[in-house]
Amino acid sequence: MSKIKCQCGHENPFGTVLCEACGRPMTEEAKNSEVVDMRYEGSARRSQTYKRSVIDKIWNFFSSVKIGVAIIVAVLATSAIGTLFPQKFYVPVNSEAEYLAYYERLYGIFGTLYYKLGFYDMYNSWWFKILIGMLGTSIIIASIDRVVPLYKSLKKQRTKRHMSFMKRQRIFGEGVPQQDVDVEGAFAKAEEELRKLRYNVKKEDGAILAEKNRFSRWGPYVNHTGLIIFLFGVLLRGIPGFYVDETMWIREGELRSIPGAPEYYLKSNDFIMEMYTKEEADEVFGEALDRVGSIVKNYQTDVTLYKKKEDVLPGSTDMEFVKDYSIIVNKPLKFDGYNVFQMDYRLNELKSMTMQLIEKESGKSFGEFTIDLDDPKGVYDLNEGARVNLIGYYADYDGVENGEPVSKSPIPNNPAFIFDMITPEKPQGEKSFVAIRQTLETEENAYQVKFVSAETRDISGLTIRKDKTLYILLIGGIIFMIGVIQGSYWNHRRIWIQKNEQGQLVVAAHTNKNWFSLKKDLDKVQDYSGLPTYVDRQDTDATSEQEEGEK
Amino acid sequence: MELASLSANLLLVSFIAYLVATLFFGGAVKKASSETTYKKSHWGLIGIIITVIGFLTNVGYFITRWMASGHIPLSNMFEFTAAFGMMLVGAFILLFYLYRTPSLGLFALPIAIIMISYASMFPKEITPLIPALKSHWLAIHVITTVIGEAILVISAVAGLVYLLKHVDLTKPSKQRFWLEAVMVALILVVGFVVSSTTFKLTGYEAHFTYVDKNEKPAKIEYNYPPLFGMNGYEAQTEGVMEPVFEMPAIVNAKTLTTFVWSVATGIVLYILLRLIIRRPVATLLQPFAKKANSQLMDEIGYRSVLIGFPVFTLGALIFAMIWAHEAWSRFWGWDPKEVWALITWLFYAAFLHLRLSKGWEGEKSAWLAVIGFIIIMFNLIAVNLIIAGLHSYA
Ligand code: HEM
Numbered sequence: 032m033s034k035i036k037c038q039c040g041h042e043n044p045f046g047t048v049l050c051e052a053c054g055r056p057m058t059e060e061a062k063n064s065e066v067v068d069m070r071y072e073g074s075a076r077r078s079q080t081y082k083r084s085v086i087d088k089i090w091n092f093f094s095s096v097k098i099g100v101a102i103i104v105a106v107l108a109t110s111a112i113g114t115l116f117p118q119k120f121y122v123p124v125n126s127e128a129e130y131l132a133y134y135e136r137l138y139g140i141f142g143t144l145y146y147k148l149g150f151y152d153m154y155n156s157w158w159f160k161i162l163i164g165m166l167g168t169s170i171i172i173a174s175i176d177r178v179v180p181l182y183k184s185l186k187k188q189r190t191k192r193h194m195s196f197m198k199r200q201r202i203f204g205e206g207v208p209q210q211d212v213d214v215e216g217a218f219a220k221a222e223e224e225l226r227k228l229r230y231n232v233k234k235e236d237g238a239i240l241a242e243k244n245r246f247s248r249w250g251p252y253v254n255h256t257g258l259i260i261f262l263f264g265v266l267l268r269g270i271p272g273f274y275v276d277e278t279m280w281i282r283e284g285e286l287r288s289i290p291g292a293p294e295y296y297l298k299s300n301d302f303i304m305e306m307y308t309k310e311e312a313d314e315v316f317g318e319a320l321d322r323v324g325s326i327v328k329n330y331q332t333d334v335t336l337y338k339k340k341e342d343v344l345p346g347s348t349d350m351e352f353v354k355d356y357s358i359i360v361n362k363p364l365k366f367d368g369y370n371v372f373q374m375d376y377r378l379n380e381l382k383s384m385t386m387q388l389i390e391k392e393s394g395k396s397f398g399e400f401t402i403d404l405d406d407p408k409g410v411y412d413l414n415e416g417a418r419v420n421l422i423g424y425y426a427d428y429d430g431v432e433n434g435e436p437v438s439k440s441p442i443p444n445n446p447a448f449i450f451d452m453i454t455p456e457k458p459q460g461e462k463s464f465v466a467i468r469q470t471l472e473t474e475e476n477a478y479q480v481k482f483v484s485a486e487t488r489d490i491s492g493l494t495i496r497k498d499k500t501l502y503i504l505l506i507g508g509i510i511f512m513i514g515v516i517q518g519s520y521w522n523h524r525r526i527w528i529q530k531n532e533q534g535q536l537v538v539a540a541h542t543n544k545n546w547f548s549l550k551k552d553l554d555k556v557q558d559y560s561g562l563p564t565y566v567d568r569q570d571t572d573a574t575s576e577q578e579e580g581e582k
Numbered sequence: 583m584e585l586a587s588l589s590a591n592l593l594l595v596s597f598i599a600y601l602v603a604t605l606f607f608g609g610a611v612k613k614a615s616s617e618t619t620y621k622k623s624h625w626g627l628i629g630i631i632i633t634v635i636g637f638l639t640n641v642g643y644f645i646t647r648w649m650a651s652g653h654i655p656l657s658n659m660f661e662f663t664a665a666f667g668m669m670l671v672g673a674f675i676l677l678f679y680l681y682r683t684p685s686l687g688l689f690a691l692p693i694a695i696i697m698i699s700y701a702s703m704f705p706k707e708i709t710p711l712i713p714a715l716k717s718h719w720l721a722i723h724v725i726t727t728v729i730g731e732a733i734l735v736i737s738a739v740a741g742l743v744y745l746l747k748h749v750d751l752t753k754p755s756k757q758r759f760w761l762e763a764v765m766v767a768l769i770l771v772v773g774f775v776v777s778s779t780t781f782k783l784t785g786y787e788a789h790f791t792y793v794d795k796n797e798k799p800a801k802i803e804y805n806y807p808p809l810f811g812m813n814g815y816e817a818q819t820e821g822v823m824e825p826v827f828e829m830p831a832i833v834n835a836k837t838l839t840t841f842v843w844s845v846a847t848g849i850v851l852y853i854l855l856r857l858i859i860r861r862p863v864a865t866l867l868q869p870f871a872k873k874a875n876s877q878l879m880d881e882i883g884y885r886s887v888l889i890g891f892p893v894f895t896l897g898a899l900i901f902a903m904i905w906a907h908e909a910w911s912r913f914w915g916w917d918p919k920e921v922w923a924l925i926t927w928l929f930y931a932a933f934l935h936l937r938l939s940k941g942w943e944g945e946k947s948a949w950l951a952v953i954g955f956i957i958i959m960f961n962l963i964a965v966n967l968i969i970a971g972l973h974s975y976a
Contacts, residue, residue, distance in 0.1 A: 070938075070939070096935050096938070096939035096940070097939075097940065099935060100932050100935050100936055100940075103928050103931055103932045103935070104928075104932055106928060107925050107928040107929060107932070110921050110924060110925055110928075111921070111922075111925055113916065113921060114918040114921050114922065118916055120915075120916075123796075137795060137830075137831065137832045138832060154916050276912075307710045316651075316707075316708060316709065316710045319705075319707045319708060319709040319710065320710075326709070326710050326712060327712055327713060328710065328713070329713055330713050359713065360713035360714055360716065360909060361713070361714070361716055361717040361719075361908055361909045362908075363908065363911070370911065372910070372911040374910075374911065494911045496911050496912070501907070501913070504903075504913070508899075508900045508903075511895070512892065512895065512896060512900065515891065515892045515895060516892050519888040519889065519891065519892055520888075520889070520892070544884065544885075544888065545881070545885060545888075546877075546881060547680075547681065547878065547881050547885075567877070569877060570875070570876075570877035
């Protein structure tokens, strides 16, 4: 594309609004405006310049802040709808039919609709992912579209600006020095004061450009980079291997391999749940305990971590001790990039049951035997040659189906047994079905297996995580913070001072934000050097306030 | 116990200080003819001194309560909301330091006062920490978030001043309607405080059993006459009013009862006020806003978002994610409270972009700031009481 040549001789790229060097307005619009739009220094941006091809159109679409804001608002609105009812992962059922039933039961027609529209799993829906993708695209394109020309024009800016540029600044003043100094004296004093206020002062052709905190202009681009890095990290989580998320249930006394961490084993030594007691809570918490009843103080699993020995044959379970640790909420076990969290528990799961064999009529006992519910043995030998064969075990007995007892799960929530009782008197054996609080016999038996006692233990629910993307996310977050602070807590201020054709002083100033502080700076310079008064063309109240003061 | 009661007294002192300071700021604005004149007024100076004293005693409340309980007082609804009120005053002092304008104090302090009164309606006893909250991240995350939100709310205060000055209240318009709606919302909160205090003073109590949403039996205590009964309720207290409606299990009928009583009280208060003054309530405040400098209010509105946004991001998103990773094993879980923090953040991001590129300054920007305030309050109040996820304090 052709270049546009300014009257000052500088060649600007096509699409430039304000001459990069002297600031003269280059477009009709800029020439007609009273206060010139200083965004991106009036530089030529791709999106404002090329509008033909499909790529141009896509580029322009995503670089528009209007579209960017629309995308942000769309993400905001979808997120909000997702909090209307609980999301799928907070609903304690498993199948799709049950989900529908759940939403329908609790929320009626709205629940059904919520389910049908897919809002119950909003944040995993394809449209939500597409929105996030568009957000990322928009941030990237909008930033590139602006940062390059902005960088170039800030680098090329000249100290001396054309009067048409000065006059179109929001802050502008013109006239002879207010104090008893000549123009040159005012220049010198202004320069002195500006340096004191830590401005970078450039002089050229009898003009001054005082500039401060230009780096803050890069803030948005730095923070957008941080956001993109963060989104990239989130994207990576979709790739297998970057991310381990497993759960395990481990019983007291049990040693298990850690899912997701193939080299490691964990033994649970104890699960502890503590409540706040009245005594320790003393007067401070007493009132609260009275009101809400008991409050949990601690959930804890004491574990020992083992690692498979390195130089052993595959399949071997030779292990070495790594460490003892107490996993509590907020203090996960950490090793080798893995984190193991205390997430859940179940108290008093049955561990073993002790039974005895008796003769019904006399009540005579042949002794007791203990069934380990994890690993029930087939035969239990008792006194006087009596014996009990365990011929059927149902850990989580759930009634009889097709004439067979069935177990709902392998967890001993409701154990049931079929015993074959062999006694000197009935050597052919008698069969009996025993479940909690019930005994069934096919025909009347002479002997009976009776429940004596049960031993329980607690189970810890642990979550195992290894997340290689965390560092990427953290770096993204840090870069975002740096950028957003850089752009918000500093602002780019510029003050131009030069002479007009009549030899009077001309002052103009611009900042990207925080005009109040810029004016305070200017006031200081004015007081010290006698620069002419300026007006803030956007502060309409200020003029009326002054008039009031004069009345 | 010593410390706990000292703490309560300090809070009371700061509460009174804020009330008095408000009067002084009112005096400063009333006596002056414009922003430039009242900036120099002695009334304003006294106002800010009393505010600072109030803030220091408020911090004293916070520290003594921390010492009494052994954990940072940010673990239930009372503590959190009271801290919000305190930080709001802190944020105001920060912006006063930058801009020295009493009109900001005149509107910021009453909001802090309402917030602290609101907080005081919740059970105030010191509760022990549940395991999930036992972490130094509780202090780091919540304090940062509250500071960030408080600074963001100052933007809405400046916005309100701007709107009160610029919206024409003499003829009906959309703007007048919504501005009055904001006033009504504030009066409703006062309605909650008034009704709750009334029933507390009379010592009202009614116990019920009910069936919760997982179809388990549960118990509940009402402090208001029960307009709405919980799902399958049965009264356990003799001689109390029979609930008028029974609610399905997903509705917390106790919260609904409190809500309806508060709204009713608020509406009665509002109607009384209207009957007395015979014009929109906003007109009562307008004279105090008229003298503010629009450009300055607009700038404060923008600047407080610029200052608050990074702090909010750090506290409500970054620290939150780090802690969530430590406590719940995932840095983000789409819990309603988390989602609403994200929504707040996205909203202010949208605010900044609109301002920057579409030139949404002045009135539009002021409205946005007020909406931001509503979102923050929604997250504080409604999400806790209604949507209640993992973060629920109630
Ligand atoms: C959630 C996502 C986003 C966040 C948190 C964010 C954050 C920011 C912040 C804090 C600023 C500085 C604002 C100020 O100083 O007043 C900014 C500027 C900007 N943002 Fe974003 N942004 C996001 C998304 C986007 C999108 C989608 C676009 C695409 C159009 C975009 C385009 C811009 C532009 C053009 C600027 C101004 C740059 C300049 O002044 O040089 N941003 N952004």
